[in-house]
Amino acid sequence: xxxxxxxxxxxxxxxxxxxxxxxxxxxxxxxxxxxxxxxxxxxxxxxxxxxxxxxxxxxxxxxxxxxxxxxxxxxxxxxxxxxxxxxxxxxxxxxxxxxxxxxxxxxxxxxxxxxxxxxxxxxxxxxxxxxxxxxxxxxxxxxxx
Numbered sequence: 001x002x003x004x005x006x007x008x009x010x011x012x013x014x015x016x017x018x019x020x021x022x023x024x025x026x027x028x029x030x031x032x033x034x035x036x037x038x039x040x041x042x043x044x045x046x047x048x049x050x051x052x053x054x055x056x057x058x059x060x061x062x063x064x065x066x067x068x069x070x071x072x073x074x075x076x077x078x079x080x081x082x083x084x085x086x087x088x089x090x091x092x093x094x095x096x097x098x099x100x101x102x103x104x105x106x107x108x109x110x111x112x113x114x115x116x117x118x119x120x121x122x123x124x125x126x127x128x129x130x131x132x133x134x135x136x137x138x139x140x141x142x143x144x145x
Contacts, residue, residue: 001046004027004028004029004037005037005041005046007026007027007028008023008027008034008037008038008041009041009046009047011023011026011027012038012047016050016051017050020034020035020038023038056109060111061091061109061110061111062111062112063109063110063111063112063113063115063116063137063138064107064108064109064137064138064141065107065108065109065110065116065135065136065137065138066105066106066107066108066135066136066138067105067106067108067120067124067133067134067135067136068101068102068104068105068106068133068134068135068136069082069086069102069103069104069105069106069124069127069130069132069133070101070102070103070130070131070132070133071103071104071129071130071131072129072130072131073129074103078128078129079129081128081129082104082127082128082129082130083095083097085127085128086104086106086127089119089123089124091108091109091110091119091123092106092107092108093107093108093109094106094107095107102134106124108124113137116135116137120133120135
């Protein structure tokens, strides 16, 4: 990967819908070599896909919460059971296995605080092996891609 590939990736991160001609102009290539490089980055797995960023409030998910989850035990079966079931929860947008005070950091999106209370009590806390959950309600996001 060279500086041109990095430039292509930087532009695509900001605007995945940019036309190949516009992308080529921004990174200083002609369209054919630019498209070839993009396809190589896709085939190599560097570019894993393209997606639309949806306004969560527009689809009834106006409350975003980060939930720090600590498991009671860290045996392989407990970890596997938790990971399998947490990924089935549609409210969980992202799940990260982390170090520090928590074992997992979840990004959760729901309609509002009562919806999160229901989700927390009836789904999240009921997952296999969950010991504690600390919730951090997002008041404002300063920067998004």
